[in-house]
Amino acid sequence: MVRSQILEAVRDALQTLGVAEVPEAVTVERPGNPDHGDWSTNASLVCAKSLKKNPRQLGEELMAILVEAELPHVEKLEIAGPGFINFTLSPSWVHDVLRTVVAEGIENYARLHVGDGLEVNLEFVSSNPTGPLHAGGGRWGVFGDSLARIMERCGYIPHKEFYVNDRGTQTVLFGQSLVARRDGIPVPAGGYEGEYVTEWAAEMPATADPTEWGIKRALQEVEESLASMHVHFDTWSRENALVESGAVENTLIALRQSGYVYEKDDAVWLATTEFGDDKDRVLIKSDGDYTYLLPDVAYHRDKYNRGDLVIDILGADHHGYVPRMRAALLALGHEADEYEAIIGQNVSLMRGGEEVKLSKRTGTMIAVDELIDDLGPDVTRFAYLLQSIDTAQTIDIDVWKAQAGENPVFYVQYAHARIHAIGREAAKRNIVLGDLAQTDLSGLVDPNEVAVLRDLHELPEILAGAARDRAPHRITTWVRGLAGNFHSFYAHCPILRSDVDPDLQQARLWLTEATRIGLAIGLDLLGVNAPEEM
């Protein structure tokens, strides 16, 4: 679109002036200050040195070429500040944006191909099947699901997986805890003391295997919680299944063949320090049982059957785990760029002005269900996706509940519902939306109208950045901005009022239609409902 046309012209001009390879640092950006035009390039600042010219002088030469090029929509060019070239465009450029958005629609606008069909395996949540999903796990669920949506729209083929550690110490302890609660005896040391254990123990049939039953019960709970936030997985993988299929033993053989396995103190070790880990790691304990690591390596190996790039989304408390997994995969011959770990910072919850501790074992935890019950799935998702995954998050339940009227989710949803309300009102007034091709958009010059269209123009770029940087919250930020500019437009620019010129009315109706498309795309990427009325 416009921006890339300008950038191309700038790069061409630089080459004409003798810049053999135009640096990546040469960019075209939206200046913060409207006095600096619609677009601005730093080209002369970046390239002045290599051409041994001062930036203003180079700017003059660039400008002469750019004027010659007669770029579409460009009305004025000027040099400002230390040597920026500012482009002022006629409003017609945003009108092209409107036509593009409407023509491509929800399905195709901001549908990118940067992913080039790469199959990406995303593993997230993967909590122990020893209790309900806690609010922290909910963050990874919503983040992973939204990232998958974003990557899919960018041309990747995402595959969402949940890994179930249905084997090992924790699940056994959990089973024992259930039995203890059922029989009224003390929970074993390090066992699970949450209230849910007592509740579930009461449901447990006498004949059931406690560990097996407990895992099933917990998984059912977790799956329902995730589903209630519209988080679904393509594959649920079981640790036990990997043991039974021989995948774990095969992985051990493969690791041995790599030459990085050795025995010491009756245990089997992997020399992960050869790949940058702090210390070597045990694969098989001296008691003969696997550590967590070995089956997990087998699992990661298995995941490459369902993706060429494997991404783990982990909580901050697991970040120390990443170097050993990376080392194991490198030992098995995978390339460094085939594995990636996203570390999410922790979530804490506030209620009644106090922090609610999240621990399955001590029992003072808040399950995601409680959050969803209090806030609903849309608010819960939006709250989770409001900020960067790199930031420790505190969700104050009281605030999100109390704010119900002026909450960012409703603010955005209301913008969408408002557009539908306009449509309903238009029908009531027998105002019919005409053919866009026949519509004169030249009346859309109000700053509020232009602001909405500029937002829409930015979506593909924002989306690409969100996918590249694994940052769904950029979509949240963008969609809030679009909703805000739309509300301003609505307040300042009457649409259906009888004193509005018919041509302008049609143009504004098309503007609302383009906005509807943008909001629907943004909300869908977040997995938040776009209501037609509220």
Added chain:
RNA sequence: GCCCCUGUAGCUCAGUGGAUAGAGCAUCGGUUUCCUAAACCGUGUGCGGCAGUUCGAUUCUGCCCAGGGGCGCCA
């Protein structure tokens, strides 16, 4: 001690190698003879500190300070 994340407005958080750093909440004050006021408009002492790289650093690098998380033959 080592590793990861964070430090931006009273609070919760966005944001950018550039020319005047934003939003919501909170405060105070405005807006409705025809489109939903869940909205709009106005109101601000802020980039933890010190160096370095750069034409230019809040953004990149190093160190320091502060907060969170991790450093098991647990997961």
